[in-house]
Amino acid sequence: MPSLRLLLLLPVVLAAVLLPGAARSAASGTPLTATVGPGFSIRLVDANGKTVSQLDPGDYSITVKNLSPLQEHNFHLIGPGFNRASAFDNTTVTWDVTLANGTYNYKCDAHPTSMRGSFHVGPLPTAPPKLNGRVGPKRTISLKTAAGATVKSLKAGTYRIAVKDATKLDNFHLRGPGTNKKTGVKFRGRATWTLALKAGKYTVRSDAHKKLRRAFAVLAS
Secondary structure, three states, X not given: OOOHHHHHHHHHHHHHHHOHHHHHHHXXXXXXXXXXXXXXXXXXXXXXXXXXXXXOOEEEEEEEEEOOOOOOOOOEEEEOOEEEEOOOOOOOEEXXXXXXXXXXXXXXXXXXXOOEEEEXXXXXXXXXXXXXEEEOOOOOEEEEEOOOOEOOEEEOEEXXXXXXXXXXXXXXXXXXXXXXXXXOOOOOEEEEEEEEEXXXXXXXXXXXXXXXXXXXXXXXX
C-alpha cells in the first residue's frame, strides 16, 4: 500500500508532467524581443527595451512579434549555427536558441535592404588602426596616422582608411601589393576603406597630376 508521503508527492509529479509550459519557462534563456512593423521598422531589444548590439554567448528566448497590420513583414535571423525565419502573419512565436560567438544578422525577407540589423555575440573584435587620407582643396595629397603624423612606414595588417577628397581636380589613389583603391577625379566627398596592406611599397597619388604623389613602405609584421 503506498505510503502517505508518496501520495502527497503524486500531485506535484503529475503537475510537472502535465504542465510542460511551466517546465519550458524554467528552462528558457535570457528574454529578448524581436518586432517587425509598424511601418518598415525592425528591432531586437532586451528586457529593458534597449536595442541589442552585443550579447554574451548562451541561451536566449526570443519572442518574435509582427506588428504590421498588412502582414507584409517577417523576422529572419541568421548567424553561426542558426537560420530561422518567422511567418508573414501576426502570430507571435518564441524561439529558444543558443547563441555562439560571432555576428548575427536579421532582416525582413520582403525588404532585406531597408529592414535589417545585426548584433555581435562574444567579445567585440578589435577595430583596425585608422589612417586619414586627404587630397585637395589645393594641389596637396597626404596619408596620416590618427595622431596626425605623415605615414612613412607601417606594419603589414588591416587598416581603416578614411579619405577626404576636397577637390574636383584631383583624386586619391592608393596602390600597392594587392591594393588598388581610388576616388574619382570629379568626385568630392568622403570614402572609407578597410584594407589588408601587405609588405611592399605603396603610393598615394592623383591620376590627374602624376607628380602629385607620396610613397610609403609596409613592413612584414
